[in-house]
Amino acid sequence: MTTHIIWDWNGTLLDDVQACVDSINRMLDARGLPCIDTPYYRDIFDFPVKGYYERLGFDLQTEDWDAMANEFHLHYGQYASTSQLRPRTVDTLDKLRDRGVSMSILSASEIKLLERMLEEREIRPYFDHVVGLSDRYAASKLDHGKQLITTLNTPLQNVILVGDTNHDHEVAQSLGIDCLLLAGGHQSEHRLADYETINQLTDLLNHPAVL
Numbered sequence: 309m310t311t312h313i314i315w316d317w318n319g320t321l322l323d324d325v326q327a328c329v330d331s332i333n334r335m336l337d338a339r340g341l342p343c344i345d346t347p348y349y350r351d352i353f354d355f356p357v358k359g360y361y362e363r364l365g366f367d368l369q370t371e372d373w374d375a376m377a378n379e380f381h382l383h384y385g386q387y388a389s390t391s392q393l394r395p396r397t398v399d400t401l402d403k404l405r406d407r408g409v410s411m412s413i414l415s416a417s418e419i420k421l422l423e424r425m426l427e428e429r430e431i432r433p434y435f436d437h438v439v440g441l442s443d444r445y446a447a448s449k450l451d452h453g454k455q456l457i458t459t460l461n462t463p464l465q466n467v468i469l470v471g472d473t474n475h476d477h478e479v480a481q482s483l484g485i486d487c488l489l490l491a492g493g494h495q496s497e498h499r500l501a502d503y504e505t506i507n508q509l510t511d512l513l514n515h516p517a518v519l
Contacts, residue, residue: 310409310518312462314453314485315435316471317415317422319493321509322429323394325350327387328494332364334383335376341365350496355416355475381418393429394490400509401434409518412437414456414469414479416449449475453483468517477503486517 318324325346333343341364354360362368366376404411412435415422419440426432437459439452453469460467469480472493480487489505491497497505504517512518 309466310468310486311466312410312412312460312468313404313518314456314467314469315411315413316469316473316476317413317417317425317440319472320470320476320490321394321397321413321431322388322391322425324384324388324391325494327384327391328353330387331380331383335366335379336364339366347496350494351499353473353494355473381421385421388425393431394492394509396508396510398431400512401431403513405434411435412456412460413439414449414453415440417441450479450482453479457483457485470512474499474503488512488515488517 315321318328329344329346329349332349336343344364352360352363358368358373361376401411413422413426415438417425417440419438419442422440423432423438426435426438432438437456439449439456441449441452457464457467464484467485469476469483469485469487470490471477471480471487472490473495474489477487477489487504489500489503490509491500491505491507506512506515
């Protein structure tokens with residue numbers, strides 16, 4: 309029985325795919341590189357994000373990676389300010405909390421931005437722990453996930469991670485916990501075909517992995 313859910317944020321609870329596409333297109337356009345559409349973005353987005361940037365045509369041999377990270381987050385802060393929660397997010401969180409399921413967030417987002425976005429959308433109180441990165445480089449969440457698991461002090465068989473990318477599944481495997489992936493996030497459905505997925509957040513409420 310699941311007693312604690314670790315949520316991914318971007319693409320799982322927050323529908324920010326278009327904000328990411330718009331942000332990266334600003335950067336591509338500024339360099340005279342071809343812009344992309346949402347289906348192509350979802351086909352190539354991956355972790356670590358440096359490889360994803362290279363596939364888009366950015367020259368990381370000459371670019372300043374720190375400056376690029378700051379540039380993306382400047383645009384993202386603008387576009388994501390209007391990004392909405394995925395449908396039925398609050399309803400799902402309410403029902404899980406009513407069942408006594410505790411919850412945390414584990415994200416590759418920068419922690420100050422993450423906390424602000426949760427407060428702005430008025431869902432911060434649902435989460436016992438909010439774990440993000442201390443920088444803007446969107447590296448792996450694994451090390452932070454290990455720390456979170458230690459903090460939870462909950463049997464691993466009672467913890468599940470809910471995300472939207474193959475990286476979330478990789479993190480869950482490394483942590484020794486189960487994982488469900490939500491379709492419609494930052495990766496195309498065909499890229500999630502080998503994983504256990506749900507189509508909408510409310511599907512989680514009746515899923516055997518959670519009951």
